[in-house]
Amino acid sequence: MAKTRIAFIKVNMMYSKGKDALKPLVFPIVEALTPDDFDISFYDERIESLPDKPDADIVAFSVETFAAKHAYELADKYKKYGLRTVMGGFHASAMPDEVLKHADTVLVGDAEDTWVSYLEDVKNGCVKQRYDSKNQCSMACVNNNSHCFDGKKYLRLGMVQASRGCKYNCDFCSIKSLYPSGVRQKDIDDVIKEIKNSRERLIFFIDDNLFVNEKTARELFTAMRPLKKRWACQISMDIAFNDELLTLMRESGCIMVLIGFESLNAKNLELMHKSANIGVKDYEAAIRNIYRHGIMIYAMFVLGYDHDTARSIKETYEFAMKNHLAVANFNPLMILPGTSLYKRMEEKGLMRFDKWWLDDEYRYGDAMFYPESMTCDELMEGCRAARYDFNTFRNILKRMFGAKVNHQGVFGSIVFVLINLISRSEIHRKQGGFLGSVMKGDT
Numbered sequence: 001m002a003k004t005r006i007a008f009i010k011v012n013m014m015y016s017k018g019k020d021a022l023k024p025l026v027f028p029i030v031e032a033l034t035p036d037d038f039d040i041s042f043y044d045e046r047i048e049s050l051p052d053k054p055d056a057d058i059v060a061f062s063v064e065t066f067a068a069k070h071a072y073e074l075a076d077k078y079k080k081y082g083l084r085t086v087m088g089g090f091h092a093s094a095m096p097d098e099v100l101k102h103a104d105t106v107l108v109g110d111a112e113d114t115w116v117s118y119l120e121d122v123k124n125g126c127v128k129q130r131y132d133s134k135n136q137c138s139m140a141c142v143n144n145n146s147h148c149f150d151g152k153k154y155l156r157l158g159m160v161q162a163s164r165g166c167k168y169n170c171d172f173c174s175i176k177s178l179y180p181s182g183v184r185q186k187d188i189d190d191v192i193k194e195i196k197n198s199r200e201r202l203i204f205f206i207d208d209n210l211f212v213n214e215k216t217a218r219e220l221f222t223a224m225r226p227l228k229k230r231w232a233c234q235i236s237m238d239i240a241f242n243d244e245l246l247t248l249m250r251e252s253g254c255i256m257v258l259i260g261f262e263s264l265n266a267k268n269l270e271l272m273h274k275s276a277n278i279g280v281k282d283y284e285a286a287i288r289n290i291y292r293h294g295i296m297i298y299a300m301f302v303l304g305y306d307h308d309t310a311r312s313i314k315e316t317y318e319f320a321m322k323n324h325l326a327v328a329n330f331n332p333l334m335i336l337p338g339t340s341l342y343k344r345m346e347e348k349g350l351m352r353f354d355k356w357w358l359d360d361e362y363r364y365g366d367a368m369f370y371p372e373s374m375t376c377d378e379l380m381e382g383c384r385a386a387r388y389d390f391n392t393f394r395n396i397l398k399r400m401f402g403a404k405v406n407h408q409g410v411f412g413s414i415v416f417v418l419i420n421l422i423s424r425s426e427i428h429r430k431q432g433g434f435l436g437s438v439m440k441g442d443t
């Protein structure tokens with residue numbers, strides 16, 4: 001009997017291809033979950049063009065909110081060709097009813113149980129419209145050198161995930177709506193196995209917050225010490241004065257941490273329930289302590305909360321320059337569906353677009369809402385200026401040589417330069433771009 005053919009697509013959010021694409025771990029996870037009686041191929045539209053009509057019976061999409069509009073355009077087109085469509089991923093989990101207007105089936109939550117049930121029903125000819133994950137699946141070891149990445153050009157980073165979920169509950173963050181039942185962790189032996197198997201010297205943990213608790217962090221960093229890899233991760237601010245863990249991180253090869261600083265204003269931190277940062281009274285002392293351990297900082301700021309004015313954006317930029325942050329994102333507050341912030345803004349009638357991710361007028365970098373203490377243009381223009389100014393060649397060099405941590409050794413210096421060049425080019429590519437309609441500009 002002929003195998004059912006599946007084309008699995010990671011959808012791009014806008015018309016041009018990027019230089020910062022990371023290997024999507026969903027590919028090897030889905031590949032491992034797909035039984036032999038299916039024939040599956042993988043496309044990553046962020047780095048390659050899609051066939052006009054995939055040679056498949058089913059087209060499956062992994063969809064983020066920024067890419068939703070384009071995923072719907074593709075699903076509508078493929079359905080006209082008579083192909084069956086299914087969507088999963090963050091946006092599908094947050095907006096399943098919207099997804100079902102375009103796809104035949106929606107998978108809500110983890111792929112580990114929904115994808116398996118869906119394929120079982122495909123085999124038995126009894127496919128449902130919607131599959132809901134119990135979000136309790138254990139995290140299996142992932143083959144991060146899988147053949148599904150063959151021939152695709154990604155940043156040369158080994159991708160690893162040690163946990164899902166976060167111990168905090170910031171009001172703008174989608175993590176709680178995706179993983180409502182708390183944090184799940186992968187067995188540390190499996191994490192170590194994945195890191196050992198990874199061909200790349202530099203590892204990136206895709207966990208939203210690697211600092212689940214002291215004990216696990218200590219075990220993980222200790223087990224990583226002999227591997228002689230270099231690594232980076234996203235981690236909450238409560239690590240900043242934990243000298244024991246910072247020492248272990250550095251000794252095990254950590255070179256950079258991505259931290260959500262979010263705001264310099266304590267009232268904004270309260271408003272966003274940013275518990276990890278509220279206790280840290282002095283951001284500059286926190287930065288100095290992380291630098292003291294030889295770790296670079298990639299800082300993320302969100303701008304436009306109620307107590308932010310146009311001046312706050314300038315002050316945030318000056319803070320980032322003064323402290324020689326290796327990288328900094330100056331993002332107008334993004335309001336993602338499924339978050340408590342979205343609900344609050346909608347109830348207060350402050351959303352600028354009904355659904356910004358579908359709106360033809362919305363462009364990347366626009367204000368999605370009406371801020372309390374500045375205009376939409378001040379927010380958009382202030383963030384654009386901060387992004388551009390922070391990433392001029394002059395300022396990249398200033399930051400590099402302004403802090404010893406940013407030019408430590410050949411490897412650290414190369415990472416600093418590469419990440420800044422990629423970041424600069426991506427900012428210029430994305431700022432002001434329309435979402436969707438990739439088909440019109442770049443097939």
Ligand code: SF4
Binds near residue numbers: 174176
């Ligand atoms: S600490 Fe980070 S990952 Fe955790 S809820 Fe807040 S923003 Fe989300």
